[in-house]
Amino acid sequence: MSQYQAVKGTRDIFPEEAAQWKHVEEVVHTLASLYGFSEVRTPVFEYTELFQRGIGATTDIVGKEMFTFLPDPGGRSLTLRPEMTAGVMRAALQRNLLSQAPVHKLYYISELFRKERPQAGRQRQFSQFGAELLGVSSPAAVAEVLTFMMQVFETLGLSGLRLRINTLGDLEDRARYREALRSYFQPYEGELDESSKERLEKNPLRILDSKNPALRDMIAGAPRLFDFVKAEGVREFEAVLRFLADRGIDYDVDHLLVRGLDYYCHTAFEVQSTALGAQDAIGGGGRYDGLAKELGGGKEMPAVGFAVGMERLLIAMEKQGLFATLNPHGPLVYVVVQQSELADHGMQVAFKLRRSGISTEIDLAARSMKAQMREANRIRSGYALFVGQSELESGQYALKNLVTSEQTTLELQAIIEILREPSIREGLKA
RNA sequence: GUGAUUGUAGCUCAGUUGGUUAGAGCGCCAGGUUGUGGCCCUGGAGGUCGGGGGUUCGAGUCCCCUCAUUCACCCCA
Numbered sequence: 001m002s003q004y005q006a007v008k009g010t011r012d013i014f015p016e017e018a019a020q021w022k023h024v025e026e027v028v029h030t031l032a033s034l035y036g037f038s039e040v041r042t043p044v045f046e047y048t049e050l051f052q053r054g055i056g057a058t059t060d061i062v063g064k065e066m067f068t069f070l071p072d073p074g075g076r077s078l079t080l081r082p083e084m085t086a087g088v089m090r091a092a093l094q095r096n097l098l099s100q101a102p103v104h105k106l107y108y109i110s111e112l113f114r115k116e117r118p119q120a121g122r123q124r125q126f127s128q129f130g131a132e133l134l135g136v137s138s139p140a141a142v143a144e145v146l147t148f149m150m151q152v153f154e155t156l157g158l159s160g161l162r163l164r165i166n167t168l169g170d171l172e173d174r175a176r177y178r179e180a181l182r183s184y185f186q187p188y189e190g191e192l193d194e195s196s197k198e199r200l201e202k203n204p205l206r207i208l209d210s211k212n213p214a215l216r217d218m219i220a221g222a223p224r225l226f227d228f229v230k231a232e233g234v235r236e237f238e239a240v241l242r243f244l245a246d247r248g249i250d251y252d253v254d255h256l257l258v259r260g261l262d263y264y265c266h267t268a269f270e271v272q273s274t275a276l277g278a279q280d281a282i283g284g285g286g287r288y289d290g291l292a293k294e295l296g297g298g299k300e301m302p303a304v305g306f307a308v309g310m311e312r313l314l315i316a317m318e319k320q321g322l323f324a325t326l327n328p329h330g331p332l333v334y335v336v337v338q339q340s341e342l343a344d345h346g347m348q349v350a351f352k353l354r355r356s357g358i359s360t361e362i363d364l365a366a367r368s369m370k371a372q373m374r375e376a377n378r379i380r381s382g383y384a385l386f387v388g389q390s391e392l393e394s395g396q397y398a399l400k401n402l403v404t405s406e407q408t409t410l411e412l413q414a415i416i417e418i419l420r421e422p423s424i425r426e427g428l429k430a
Numbered sequence: 431g432u433g434a435u436u437g438u439a440g441c442u443c444a445g446u447u448g449g450u451u452a453g454a455g456c457g458c459c460a461g462g463u464u465g466u467g468g469c470c471c472u473g474g475a476g477g478u479c480g481g482g483g484g485u486u487c488g489a490g491u492c493c494c495c496u497c498a499u500u501c502a503c504c505c506c507a
Binding site: 005006008059060061064065083112114116117118119120121122126127128130195206209211259260261270271277278279281282283284285306307308309310311312313334336338339367368369370371372373374375376377378381384386388389390398400402405407 | 461
């Protein structure tokens, strides 16, 4: 084993797996343009304060999971982005996007960093694709974003998904609810577990998230956030649900769903996959109308977004056998050179084929013909083209179909004509 | 951060109560005559048994430390 290994919580992706990533990324790009979302790319690191203000200083992400560093002594603290929304919002505010047009629909596929203990579906460097719709957060906008996300899953063929959705009300609703929750749990304080006790102080809403079965009954009896949401908020939430129903998107309203990031308000949602282990949240999102103001944007900017964990998506797809048909084919032609003196001529032939748009491979290690043929077979080349003394003299090359074993002898130009036929690949499926 | 788990060739794994030059399958490489693969046959390369320390006449096998993996808690995508 080598002296160096990949850093804890990071991993290498080799060609076979890279093909799976590419497949998923292509679907995301295609559907994004179908839905009118444009790609944004923002820097991998930002000033630390951006995340402290945006995500919330008391959240776990900011509190203990960020990779933070000082670029130089006395400089401003920087942090590797642990999520995308804050950075995208910062970019939008900096560019004053909304003065160019009232609505912006952005999407991304990006790497994020969180200093957590690695686990299945949880790494320290991971990727998300997601969308941010800026300028409106109406029920229609929420539905737009959700529909895009769900169609990606559908197009990829993913099953066993559950969409949970809830409304968190506005800041005021939640403030009142927080107090109600506190006074509900206060008498039980002795029965709460350590982390829940801490949450009682900092963020009582998160007690509702607890997986601790001992607390289940206590949580079930707690007041519901939904009952604190003002009539207008309820009406909007119902409108969102109607949009989903109209599109045939199944959902479960879950009044216990609260999200861990401070900026969410009103509609919040999460998608779970039954194909995953403990880390079963494959995507999530919601409205974050207050984020712009929090970041010093002056006024509120209505916004909705979601993020989907790429690694988790890939794991779920793999478990469901959705990559089985993903068979990358080899080159169309493998140029087999008889002897090393002909290597230059072989390269010349390969070059011509490639210039003609024909994917071509050739041995670069001066190996025996047998080895070259094995190689051609191993990488599933469609044809072998022989370059030998007789070819050099006659200008007629032997072309062998490696599937049917048929072999013909033709001039190079004729071979190029044949191989350029788009249907040539189909004939190899035998 | 807490708990448990695993760590032997490129990959998947065997290695009995500690005992001679550490094994298999797959993969890789080379041959099986003279310019041709896939099957088959033969041969070969490749491991300081995660790292460090200790116990012992002797450790891949026991003990300690360390690093990493995996799973769960936690958190989230």
